[in-house]
Amino acid sequence: xxxxxxxxxxxxxxxxxxxxxxxxxxxxxxxxxxxxxxxxxxxxxxxxxxxxxxxxxxxxxxxxxxxxxxxxxxxxxxxxxxxxxxxxxxxxxxxxxxxxxxxxxxxxxxxxxxxxxxxxxxxxxxxxxxxxxxxxxxxxxxxxxxxxxxxxxxxxxxxxxxxxxxxxxxxxxxxxxxxxxxxxxxxxxxxxxxxxxxxxxxxxxxxxxxxxxxxxxxxxxxxxxxxxxxxxxxxxxxxxxxxxxxxxxxxxxxxxxxxxxxxxxxxxxxxxxxxxxxxxxxxxxxxxxxxxxxxxxxxxxxxxxxxxxxxxxxxxxxxxxxxxxxxxxxx
Numbered sequence: 001x002x003x004x005x006x007x008x009x010x011x012x013x014x015x016x017x018x019x020x021x022x023x024x025x026x027x028x029x030x031x032x033x034x035x036x037x038x039x040x041x042x043x044x045x046x047x048x049x050x051x052x053x054x055x056x057x058x059x060x061x062x063x064x065x066x067x068x069x070x071x072x073x074x075x076x077x078x079x080x081x082x083x084x085x086x087x088x089x090x091x092x093x094x095x096x097x098x099x100x101x102x103x104x105x106x107x108x109x110x111x112x113x114x115x116x117x118x119x120x121x122x123x124x125x126x127x128x129x130x131x132x133x134x135x136x137x138x139x140x141x142x143x144x145x146x147x148x149x150x151x152x153x154x155x156x157x158x159x160x161x162x163x164x165x166x167x168x169x170x171x172x173x174x175x176x177x178x179x180x181x182x183x184x185x186x187x188x189x190x191x192x193x194x195x196x197x198x199x200x201x202x203x204x205x206x207x208x209x210x211x212x213x214x215x216x217x218x219x220x221x222x223x224x225x226x227x228x229x230x231x232x233x234x235x236x237x238x239x240x241x242x243x244x245x246x247x248x249x250x251x252x253x254x255x256x257x258x259x260x261x262x263x264x265x266x267x268x269x270x271x272x273x274x275x276x277x278x279x280x281x282x283x284x285x286x287x288x289x290x291x292x293x294x295x296x297x298x299x300x301x302x303x304x305x306x307x308x309x310x311x312x313x314x315x316x317x318x319x320x321x322x323x324x325x326x327x328x329x330x331x
Contacts, residue, residue, distance in 0.1 A: 012069045014111060016118060019064040024049050026073035027066070034101050037159035039179060039320050041146040043253030051223055053078075053142045058090060058219070065118045067102070067111050075102035077115035079122050082132065082139045087214030095123030095329075096135040098142045098152065116169055124329050133166055134324030136175040137301055144220045146250055149297045150261030151220065153177040154322030162323055171325035176302040180316035184289045184296060187315055189282050198231075198279040202240065204287070205230040221246055229287075231280045240271040241280040245288070248297070257294035265298075265310070281314040 028046050041048075053059065060080075067075035082094035097119055102111050116133075123131055132139060134154035143152040154177055155162050163173075207228050225247035230239045243265040251259055262284060267277045288296060298316060300307040 012106070014074070014106075014109075015068050016065060016114060017068070019061040019066060023066060023073060024054060027076055030073050030076065030101060030103055033103060035104055035159070036101070036147070037156040037320070038254070039148050039156050039322070041250045041254050044146065044250050048146060048250060052144065052146050056142060056219065058141065063119070063122050065115055065122075067106075067115060069106070074106045075111045075115055076100075077112075077119045078142060079119035080135075080141055081123075081126075081128070082135070083141075083216040087216035089215070090141075092127040093129050095120075095126075095128030095131040096139055096141075097131060097133045098135050098140050099147070100133075100155075112165065113169065120329065129329055131171075131327050131329060132174060132324055133169075133171050133327070134162075134174075134322070136324040137177045137299065139324075141216075141219055145224055145246070145248065148177075148299070148322055149179055149248065149251070149320075150246065150263060150299050153299055154324035157321040157323045162325070166325040169327070171327040174324045174326040177322040177324075178300050178302050178308065178318050179320040179322065180298045180300065180311045181319045182285065182296050182311075182314065182316045183294070184285060185294050189285065189315070190278075190313065192275075194275050195279055195282065198275065199283075201234060202276075202279065203232050203234050203237075204280075204283045205232055206287070225249075229280065229284050231276060231283065239268070240274075241265070241267045241276040243280055243284060245284065245296075255295065258292065259295040259297060260288060260293055262296055262298045265307075277310050278313055281310065285314065 024046050028049055032042055063079040065077050066073050076099070077097060078099040080096050080098045081090040081092055082096050083089070084091045097116070100112060100115065120131060135152060137153045138151070140152040148154070154175065208226065209228070227245050229243050229245065231241040232239055244263050246261045246263065248259040248261055262281070265277055265281060285296060298311050300311065
């Protein structure tokens with residue numbers, strides 16, 4: 001078989017194995033050749049993959065399977081596990097497919113199906129009773145900050161026929177995650193008498209000491225720059241809304257702008273329905289604009305109308321949708 005940049009498809013012999021320490025450069029080449037769409041970072045070096053994937057303390061080489069042809073990696077699948085409900089560890093009964101990629105020249109040849117068969121076998125042997133293809137919102141321990149934007153919450157809908165692929169493997173639709181962007185260089189913030197009153201009565205506190213977060217947060221985002229924003233009453237410093245931002249500097253070569261992700265916008269129950277969430281998001285946008293941040297992203301569950309309405313009111317627009325699918329493993 002030729003060693004040129006193009007493969008001789010008729011002569012290709014595909015082999016499957018688990019991850020080797022020498023694989024990251026080949027996986028990086030496959031990543032950049034994979035046509036993964038606007039939600040995948042590109043142009044980054046191999047040490048970024050080490051930081052976001054292979055360097056994780058719970059990375060298991062036996063859960064990452066590669067397909068090779070002529071010593072080149074032409075596909076890979078990454079099987080892992082979802083978190084426990086309290087975010088303190090891994091739930092071995094809930095498997096995830098964190099990533100699946102086949103080189104465009106080798107698609108529609110059954111390579112993805114064979115990789116999935118190996119991944120499901122790995123998960124079943126370790127106690128998984130279900131598998132989420134795409135991991136779902138907040139379910140992926142890997143690739144956060146380099147795929148999906150803010151976090152890897154599924155596979156990019158419209159980039160590949162994921163629905164057909166999932167159907168063929170017995171998976172059913174699970175979570176749809178909307179990716180919302182706001183261009184901070186154009187447009188105006190909404191204005192109302194309520195928002196004006198909030199600005200007069202509330203203070204915005206900003207700190208880089210993001211504390212009281214579970215292990216699962218630190219496992220996924222601990223290597224990213226993070227800030228905590230809190231909207232507080234001036235007279236007693238009660239927090240009426242808060243949210244986090246995470247730096248997305250790895251996306252600068254792909255998007256051409258400085259961007260951050262906004263997540264965990266929370267309003268305590270007793271302060272809801274007063275517009276504090278919108279005031280917080282708009283104040284964050286204003287502060288980021290002053291720091292020459294050009295783009296802000298949020299991700300929301302498509303089945304969460306309140307969150308969708310909040311960000312739409314703040315001037316965000318949907319640019320992509322990530323999908324995930326679920327399957328119960330047979331005994």
